Amino acid sequence: MNIKFYNTLSRKKEIFNPIKPGEVSMYTCGPTVYSRSHIGNFRTFLFEDILKRVFLIVGYKVRHIMNITDVDDKMIKKANDENKTLTEISLKYTAEFIEDAAILKILPADELPLATDNIQEMISMITALIKNGNAYLTENGSVFFSIESYKDYGKLAHLDLKGLKQTDRVAADEYTKDHPQDFALWKAWKEEDGDVSWDSPWGKGRPGWHMECSAMSTKYLGNHFDIHCGGVDNIFxxxxxxxxQSCAALNSEFVNLWMHSEHLIMADEKMSKSLGNIKTIPELLADGYTAESLRFAxxxxxxxSKLAFSHIKLEEAKKSVHRINELFQKLNKKVDVGNSLPDEYEEFIExxxxxxxxxxALGVLFNYVRKLNHKIDNDILSKNEATMGLSFLIKADEILSLLIKQTDIPDKIAQLVAKRESARKEKNWKLSDHLREEIKQKGWKxxxxxxxxxxxxx
RNA sequence: GGCGUCGUACCCAAGUGGUCUAAGGGAGCAGUUUGCAAAACUGUCAUUCAUCGGUUCGAAUCCGAUCGACGCCUCCA
Known part of the structure; x- marks a missing residue:
């Protein structure tokens, strides 16, 4: 089966051809750990999770690296504001990121390298760039990449240097550069950096933002690897x-397939009332949504496509997830998993x-759900069909991860349910309704x- | 100024030349079931795809114009 993906580089869908047969090397831009990642960040991480799961289910071996950006302007500012060390800030938010990703059932990367553990690798790369004539040192000890030295500059973002507008941000840049668009590979130490600095051939300083991904991706995946993902804002x-940087320093091909996910936007006013329009995973769980509902939404x-995130969307997601789980439970009671899968499964994967x-793909799944529900209600579902149905749901869930584990009912609740059952047998509707209400008060339906x-x- | 994306039912959202009188989900409505409720199931819900032209035997899908929303052009997933 051909696997096709849209490549930002060519702006077209392309058939995926791995560099090594049967294996996929992917690098995904991870979080900058200066605050808790929000639902928008997780849209991208979940897109990458689905991508990875699709590769796994069709039989590829996947090597997945995700970086942790633990040094940059925002990190330093946060550490200064809170009077903490960079490491303290980094540890706290890295732990939270891992926790939230696990809640959303995002498969962990094989490695989560830290930028600060790879400073030497970055210095080597910068050294190579200076040697190759692609970078230059300024008087204050910063190193810049000369975009004019690299003829393909702009090929991903489809930017033509001549058409670039000098924005305020570029104009306001305090560094002295040959070309306004030249970017920092190494930033000389400044007073506000405090004790955040590393020694380098050019003096004390810290790496520019882009260096870490060039250094770490090629360190773990080799100079030339298959896929690099991130949010659209990362394109440029x-x-x-x-x-x-990478192509110029390594004189090698770099990435074959660039994939970017669109942004999530907050569509619902109620949701945006708090801190600058963002919602974190714990906040959404506190609002009563499950990991599965969040995944579905x-x-x-x-x-x-842009995704307008709202409470309405989450409510709909909750119901959709419930619908899938209803069928799963019905089938689970009837039969065991088997090996054969219905035609719909092929369609789903394709x-x-x-x-x-x-x-x-969800459309295909729901059509199938309706089909089986219909048969169940008319009592015409064969055992074989039930087995295939269950197998399909379980297999599809290796990608979607929307099935909810049956939660154990606490004894207290179970007692109330039993009490209500006997009341119902005696047709004591008043007591039975009262008990139903009591159970509801305790959070069960x-x-x-x-x-x-x-x-x-x- | 340059580059680019999008506009499909009440809402969300697939479809990008014929199988489209447009998938799927949610909401609504009608029914089956039910002590009631809930759930589940059935039926119903866009002859139309922002607007106007054009190309074509044939367009939601291609081209042009218009209107509207939006993204990027140095540190934001």
């Missing part, structure tokens, strides 16, 4: 600069292999189904 300048639109079309009473968390 971050990834553009990475290409220039984030994959219910295509990764290259759609995902066409540039990760998660919304369309009871439903009287034809096959018996069911109880689950609200």
């Amino acid at each position: 300048p971050h990834h553009e600069n990475e290409i220039a 984030l994959i219910s639109s295509h990764y290259r 759609i995902l292999c066409d540039d990760l079309n998660t919304p369309k 009871v439903e009287d189904l034809p096959e018996g009473t069911k109880c689950y968390p609200l």
Whole structure:
């Protein structure tokens, strides 16, 4: 089966051809650990998770590296503001990131290298760039990349140097550079950097932002690897600069496939009332949404489209997730998992292999859900069909991860449910309704189904 | 100024030349079921794809114009 992805480099869908047959090397831009990652950051991380899971399910071996940016302007500012060390800030938010990613059932990367553990690698690369004539040292001890020395500069972002507008931000840059768009490889130490500095051939300082990804991606994956992902905002300048640096320093091909996910935007006023429009995973869990609902909401639109995030969207996601889980439980009671899968499974995978079309794949899944529900209700579902259905849901879940583990019902609740059952047998509706209300107060919901009473968390 | 994206039902969202009188989800409505509720199931819900032209035997899909929303052009996933 052909796997196709949209490549930012060519602005086209391309058939994926791994450098090494059967293996995928992917590097995904990780968080800058100066604050808790928000749901928008996680849209990108989840897109990457789905991508990785698709590779795994079709049989590729995946080597996945995600960096942790633990030194940059924002990190230093945060440390200064809170009167803490860079390491303290970094440890706290890295731990939170790992925790939140685990809640969202995002598969961990094989390595999570820290920028500050790879300073030497970055210095070597900068040295090579100076030697190759692609970088220059300024009087204050900073090193810049000369974009005029690299003819392909702008090929990812499709920027033409002649058409560039000198924005205020560029104009306001305090460094002295040959060309306004030249970017920092090494930043000379400044007073506000405090004790954040490393020794280098050019004196005390710290690496420019883009260096870490060039150094770490090639360190772990080799000079030439398959995929590099991130949010669209990384296309320029971050990834553009990475290409220039890496190709010029290593004199090698760099990345074959660049994939970028669009932004999530906050669509709902109520949601944006707090701190500058952001929501973190713990905040959303506190609002009563499950990891599965969050996953669903984030994959219910295509990764290259903007996603308007709102409470309505989450409520819809919650119901959709419930629908899938309903069928899963019904089938789970009837049969065990088998080896054969329905035709819909093939279709489901093919759609995902066409540039990760998660919304369309969910459509296939729901059509199948309706089909089986119909058969169940009319009592015409064969055992074989039930087995295949269960297998499909479980297999699809290796990518989607929307199935919810059955939670154990606490004894107290179970007692109330049993009490209500006996009341119902005696047709004591008043008591039974009262007990249902009491159970609801405790956060559980009871439903009287034809096959018996069911109880689950609200 | 340059580069680029998008506009599909009440909401979300696939589809990018014929299988589209447009998938799927949510909401609504009607029904089956039910002590009630809930859940589940069934039916219904865009002859139309921002607007106007053009190309074509054929367009939501290609081209042009217009209107509207938006992104990037140095540190933001």
